[in-house]
Amino acid sequence: MIGSPFLFNKINNNNMNSTENKVTIVSDDNGNVINVSTNSPEYGYIKMEQTTPMIDLEGWVKIQKRNCLLKGKLVDLQALALKGGDTIPGKLVVKESFIPFSSVNPERHLKYAGNTGVICRVDDQPIYREVFYTADVNTQDSFIVHTNKQEIKDALEVKKSVKLFS
Numbered sequence: 001m002i003g004s005p006f007l008f009n010k011i012n013n014n015n016m017n018s019t020e021n022k023v024t025i026v027s028d029d030n031g032n033v034i035n036v037s038t039n040s041p042e043y044g045y046i047k048m049e050q051t052t053p054m055i056d057l058e059g060w061v062k063i064q065k066r067n068c069l070l071k072g073k074l075v076d077l078q079a080l081a082l083k084g085g086d087t088i089p090g091k092l093v094v095k096e097s098f099i100p101f102s103s104v105n106p107e108r109h110l111k112y113a114g115n116t117g118v119i120c121r122v123d124d125q126p127i128y129r130e131v132f133y134t135a136d137v138n139t140q141d142s143f144i145v146h147t148n149k150q151e152i153k154d155a156l157e158v159k160k161s162v163k164l165f166s
Helices: 005-013 075-077 149-164
Strands: 022-026 034-036 045-056 062-075 087-089 091-097 128-134
Touching: 034 149, 045 075, 045 091, 062 075, 062 091, 062 128
Parallel strands: none
Antiparallel strands: 022 045, 022 087, 034 045, 045 062, 091 128
């Protein structure tokens, strides 16, 4: 269980209602919503984002902005007729796994500990992380708690000492 359900409900019932269960469509600087795939010009993606409260296993609240890509054939994405700033019902959920989400590029979804460069692991097994859109607002995040905390703390200490001498 992540944090206190009571606290999470209090957050949802207060100022987060305006974005709760809504995902925002993101456009680029030119107002374009659909991005064409560089590998396959008949396919593309739409960027989506959502701001959501998260309570970690140690009880810390963090307001988190999540992003994901809605992928498909260009003709299907165009049929959605979405514009930047539009909202659609649903939510963005985090899924973590020991199995890569991509067989072509498994490194793409490795979970890193902030900007330390350290891959989060359980023993020697790396954790993969991806954010997905779902219309089912009852779908929950699926997290895996990493066990290499000391390695991450050591990396943070090295970063701090480098900043002191810079």
